[in-house]
Amino acid sequence: MKGKHVILGLLNTRGGLTGYQIKEIVQTQLHHFYDGGFGMIYPTLKKLEEAEMVSKETISQDDKPNKNVFYITDLGKTEFNQAVNQKTEPEVLKSDFLMKLYFGASLDSGNDVTFLKEELVRKQASLQQLVENIEKWRNDGMSDHQLFTVEYGMAYYRAAIEVIEKRLAEIS
Structure with a gap:
């Protein structure tokens, strides 16, 4: 989905x-x-406002800049509903980490281990963030569909961590 549809959603x-x-x-x-x-x-909010897909309410605040609260309009709802119901596109994974390991034969000595360890830390941190927040989000009313995306992310990170740990064990 495009950024404008994410915001409208x-x-x-x-x-x-x-x-x-x-x-x-x-x-x-x-x-x-x-x-x-x-x-x-x-920039997307500005374009959506210009296209009358969102409206903006400016709230004055003492000792702070004004706060702009955005709301979806009927036109925005129509645009979003059309976009969300379109056929899904294949996932596209862009990974600097995987691209560098793909060309691992050209890496300086030890960089493969360094990159694996760095990515392991990133994946563990991302997993931890989801694990720590899922109950709060559930209690805040996150829908079953939304919870599925969090569980999907947790499964992805767990699988990636397992593969990275296995590779580190193989080359150590």
Whole structure:
């Protein structure tokens, strides 16, 4: 899905959200299968507002900058519903780690082990973040569909950790 549809989907399921709240959801709940940050979120919100797919409420705050809360409009709901019901596309995995190991014969001595250990730490941290948050998200009303994506991410990280640990054991 395109970034605009992700944002529309979040607004459709969560109601009004700030750009910061959208970023937090993307970085915590979606990071294992979607990559988006402030560089995507704010320009996309601006385009969606211009296209009248979202509306914005500006809330004045004392001693802080004004807060903008975005809401999906009927036009945005129509756009999102069309996009979410389209046939799925094949997953695309882009991994600098795997690409470097693919060309491992050209790595300096020991870099394969270094890269494996670095990736192991990253995968363990990502798994831990999901494990630590799944109950909170469940208690906060995360849907069964949304929980499935978290469980899928946990299974992915566990499998990747197992394969990396096996490889490290083989070359040690």
